[in-house]
Amino acid sequence: MLDKFDKFNRGLSGWFEWIGVAGLLAMMVVTIIDVTGAKLFNSPLFGALDWVTTFQSVAIAFACAMVLIIGRHVQVVFLITRLPRRAQSVLETVVLLLGLFLFVLIVWRLFDLGFTLQASGETTPTARIPRSLIAYGIALASIPVCLVFLQKFLKSLTKAGNK
Numbered sequence: 001m002l003d004k005f006d007k008f009n010r011g012l013s014g015w016f017e018w019i020g021v022a023g024l025l026a027m028m029v030v031t032i033i034d035v036t037g038a039k040l041f042n043s044p045l046f047g048a049l050d051w052v053t054t055f056q057s058v059a060i061a062f063a064c065a066m067v068l069i070i071g072r073h074v075q076v077v078f079l080i081t082r083l084p085r086r087a088q089s090v091l092e093t094v095v096l097l098l099g100l101f102l103f104v105l106i107v108w109r110l111f112d113l114g115f116t117l118q119a120s121g122e123t124t125p126t127a128r129i130p131r132s133l134i135a136y137g138i139a140l141a142s143i144p145v146c147l148v149f150l151q152k153f154l155k156s157l158t159k160a161g162n163k
Helices: 002-040 048-070 085-120 131-162
Strands: none
Touching (some): 002 048, 002 131, 048 131
């Protein structure tokens, strides 16, 4: 059962990672056009900073789940490795549960923020990109992170139960 859940999480996170890659590429293209336009034609791209920060949010948020899956996130392990195996397992389970709780809270609050920003009609200063779309996008991108934390938590529980 957990293997199917892991496969689903990897597939979904892989798709989201490609959205993040597209955000990174779009950020690079906007920067190139802006700098080229400003230096060669004395005409920078209108709203470039708004677009770059929006695409940066997309690039970071949509890559988070895959970063968590492959273990490239920041970890502090120098103290944990000195603990007994049982304590390491319990601590890992608690940390995963806290991570799950945190990201569920993040998703909820970002959707709430999106509703608030949508109701107020708030946009970015120059390009007039609706800020609610950014909040909704980051909230959507955080859902696979919740699923990965849940899968890792369940795996940790079964691993601790087998010992």
